[in-house]
Amino acid sequence: MLAAGALLGATTAGPAGAAVPPPAPGWSLQWSDDFTGPDRSLPNSADWQIDTGHGYPGGPGNWGTGEIQEYTASPDNVRLDGAGNLRITPLRDAAGTWTSARIETKRGDFKAPAGGTLRIEGRVQMPNVTGEAALGYWPAFWALGSPYRGNYWNWPAIGEFDIMENVNGLDSVWGVLHCGVNPGGPCNETNGIGGSRACPGSSCQSGFHTYRFEWDRSVSPNELRWYVDDQLFHRVDEARVGAAAWADMTGHAGYFLLLNLAMGGAFPDGVSGVRTPTGATVPGRPMLVDYVAVWTRGGGTTTPPTTPPPTTPPPSGSAQLYLRTGSGAGDAQASAATATLPSAGGANHDGTPYQPQVFTSGPITRAYDGGATRFDLFADAGTTVANGQQVRVSYDRTGDGTWERVETYQYFATDPVPGYEHYTEARGLRSATGSHGDLVNGRVRVEVWSAIGNGPSTLGIGNQSVVRIPYA
Structure with missing residues (x-):
């Protein structure tokens, strides 16, 4: 044909x-x-x-x-x-x-x-x-x-x-x-x-x-x-x-x-x-x-509406989500704090949250800008050898409990030297399901856990670790 x-x-x-x-x-x-x-x-x-x-x-x-x-x-x-x-x-x-x-x-x-x-x-x-x-x-x-x-x-x-x-x-x-x-x-x-x-x-x-x-x-x-x-x-x-x-x-x-x-x-x-x-x-x-x-x-042709289109709600909620004490995420808190990521216990939890620290933000009403999730998480394993931290970011567009977009990133292997290291999106996606779309009274959930290792790790929160969502 x-x-x-x-x-x-x-x-x-x-x-x-x-x-x-x-x-x-x-x-x-x-x-x-x-x-x-x-x-x-x-x-x-x-x-x-x-x-x-x-x-x-x-x-x-x-x-x-x-x-x-x-x-x-x-x-x-x-x-x-x-x-x-x-x-x-x-x-x-x-x-x-x-x-x-x-x-x-x-x-x-x-x-x-x-x-x-x-x-x-x-x-x-x-x-x-x-x-x-x-x-x-x-x-x-x-x-x-x-x-x-x-x-x-x-x-x-x-x-x-x-x-x-x-x-x-x-x-x-x-x-x-x-x-x-x-x-x-x-x-x-x-x-x-x-x-x-x-x-x-x-x-x-x-x-x-x-x-x-x-x-x-x-x-x-x-x-x-x-x-x-x-x-x-x-x-x-x-x-x-x-x-x-x-x-x-x-x-x-x-x-x-x-x-x-x-x-x-x-x-x-x-x-x-x-x-x-x-x-x-x-x-x-x-x-x-x-x-x-x-x-x-x-494509792109429609019958002119006979009634005015619905008004787009004004943006609300932050697009820059600092991980906060109390399991929230939003504007940075005044001072630094820490959260403990329990040990993986020698097992491999790559891709599957294990006793995660969970941070949730919402409601958020913002338009998807065509970009991608970015983050900078402060992680420290102290002197523990072979620890690795992992993050999953999930998007619920309307706040109805359905996570339409779920992104799991490759885990970050921290060194056995005390002091924070930066875990960023540069590690790359391990998997992703669904697609982005506008958030209308939506929620964003951030889960961080130990994917590998035999000891706990520390996550910097408060005014430290941040997730930047691709929404204007």
């Missing part, structure tokens, strides 16, 4: 510099970049930000994938070429150090409208290199859930749509969905749920091809689809991953787009069976991007 999205008329292999296709009836262009500009100029800073280094500040090293290159903002690595293309070029210096580039859209609100469809498309030529000379090349065009920004440890729950991936110069495009928990979970992490095929006509490396992703909320169950040159090659629907994981990756503010060319890492190494890049890998073969565009179709 021909998808309605194909009516936009993608341009396939051929010369660079093709214009962004005009929208067909029913589609509306939301955003695009045709990469028009002088040679060696950088991408438009109003639309794009350039990532640099080996990872986000406070995030996983090597961008979480094991890739080896350093990303830079040098025109040698990322530039407009004066002919209507973006060029991302990996380079290797005399010492064997690789550099390349990665850019991401400033906008992070690309999302299918309720009852409608989102279409993300790019016309790309993969690096024109094959065989041993291509080992380690990893070009990609993809999208990440916006709550990842500023957190960097909530992947894959926030969702990742790999619109185009390629490794090692193979004539193949991969489309992949990442979601749920890592490892395992409904999206089989860290692999994700993927599909692949050869590029139609010319190889992926020798010509431009159009790579498209659609998020369709007009069908039930909702569906994600991947295309190359208008040919459908992969699809995943909500029923396959389950309602909870689907809600986590779709219930937030939306997605930002990325273009990058990595060198080495888990994907190319796993396909080649060797550590890449190798001595035979050649530098200097760019990925060219002719345009990137986002359209939507349908």
Whole structure:
């Protein structure tokens, strides 16, 4: 069946510099970049930000994938070429150090409208290199859930749509969905749920091809689809991953787009069976991007109300919850205090609260801001060896006793030296269920316990440990 999205008329292999296709009836262009500009100029800073280094500040090293290159903002690595293309070029210096580039859209609100469809498309030529000379090349065009920004440890729950991936110069495009928990979970992490095929006509490396992703909320169950040159090659629907994981990756503010060319890492190494890049890998073969565009179709239309809409209650309750004496959570108390976390007794309580200290705040009425939970807990195990503390944060949106969103974080192994240490969300999610939404007379519960160890620990409270909820 021909998808309605194909009516936009993608341009396939051929010369660079093709214009962004005009929208067909029913589609509306939301955003695009045709990469028009002088040679060696950088991408438009109003639309794009350039990532640099080996990872986000406070995030996983090597961008979480094991890739080896350093990303830079040098025109040698990322530039407009004066002919209507973006060029991302990996380079290797005399010492064997690789550099390349990665850019991401400033906008992070690309999302299918309720009852409608989102279409993300790019016309790309993969690096024109094959065989041993291509080992380690990893070009990609993809999208990440916006709550990842500023957190960097909530992947894959926030969702990742790999619109185009390629490794090692193979004539193949991969489309992949990442979601749920890592490892395992409904999206089989860290692999994700993927599909692949050869590029139609010319190889992926020798010509431009159009790579498209659609998020369709007009069908039930909702569906994600991947295309190359208008040919459908992969699809995943909500029923396959389950309602909870689907809600986590779709219930937030939306997605930002990325273009990058990595060198080495888990994907190319796993396909080649060797550590890449190798001595035979050649530098200097760019990925060219002719345009990137986002359209939507349908959704978002309602009959004008005949009565005034209900008034939104004003915000109430704090979004910065200090753990307080008396098992409450809210504004900081005047002075520091402590709470004891009983010993785990030598058992493993990873993921399951065991004699927890429980702190509850509410009622809270605030709008979800699309972000993620953050916290800074003061923990001390004294001189006890091999203790570990763990936290679970739960959200009851309406105060009816139903915890619609539950987040359990990886436990924090404290050192056997007296003095507080900082346990933060940087440890990463161990598991999460449900989704965020506005709080209307809602409650937030924080549980802290000893996950492992043979001795008690101390939790700093009063004006010390704090949980920041993603609500405005």
